[in-house]
Amino acid sequence: MGFIMLSEKMNEPLCQQANRELYSSYLYLSMSYYFESIKMEGFAHWMRLQAGEELVHTMKMLDYVAGSGGRARILAVEAPQSDWGSPLQAFQHVWEHERIVTGLIHALVGVAEEEKDGATGQFLEWYEKEQVEEEESSDEVLNLVKAAGEDIAALAAADKKLGERRFRFPRGFEIFPYSGVKQ
Numbered sequence: 456m457g458f459i460m461l462s463e464k465m466n467e468p469l470c471q472q473a474n475r476e477l478y479s480s481y482l483y484l485s486m487s488y489y490f491e492s493i494k495m496e497g498f499a500h501w502m503r504l505q506a507g508e509e510l511v512h513t514m515k516m517l518d519y520v521a522g523s524g525g526r527a528r529i530l531a532v533e534a535p536q537s538d539w540g541s542p543l544q545a546f547q548h549v550w551e552h553e554r555i556v557t558g559l560i561h562a563l564v565g566v567a568e569e570e571k572d573g574a575t576g577q578f579l580e581w582y583e584k585e586q587v588e589e590e591e592s593s594d595e596v597l598n599l600v601k602a603a604g605e606d607i608a609a610l611a612a613a614d615k616k617l618g619e620r621r622f623r624f625p626r627g628f629e630i631f632p633y634s635g636v637k638q
């Protein structure tokens with residue numbers, strides 16, 4: 456298979472984006488335990504799945520780097536916030552965070568264009584689509600929690616609804632086992 460090795464100018468920003476994805480996982484895991492501490496178990500569950508998805512995003516990107524002749528490197532992850540004033544504030548934070556990530560993905564697509572790296576550009580299309588979905592779902596949950604407001608029963612109903620979320624790996628990609636090992 457004649458592939459062109461990933462350039463260093465492409466390798467680094469991909470590793471940095473993987474780091475942001477891992478930070479996202481930390482952030483949502485932190486939110487999950489915040490919700491557990493205030494006994495909102497459905498919200499805690501939703502955030503735990505969200506953290507899992509972000510780990511998938513991290514490894515999918517690093518696997519691409521490693522599989523394209525590059526070098527996948529794990530960078531330091533900053534500590535996320537650990538408390539929020541209310542569920543609404545936490546979901547507002549998710550909404551804002553996902554918009555920031557969308558901007559980062561677009562910037563990364565820009566690097567791929569500058570580097571004339573069509574393969575990476577094509578690879579990043581998955582992340583662009585994923586961000587559209589992430590923005591939609593964060594919008595949806597934010598609106599649900601906003602609508603509940605201070606109404607305890609409505610908040611409990613929202614908590615129950617988010618507790619119904621199921622985890623799905625992206626088509627053709629799971630983080631276990633490592634793809635190089637046949638099981």
Ligand SMILES: [Fe+2]
Pocket residue numbers: 476479508509512556
């Ligand atoms: Fe992500």
Ligand SMILES: [Fe+2]
Pocket residue numbers: 479509553556589
């Ligand atoms: Fe995300």
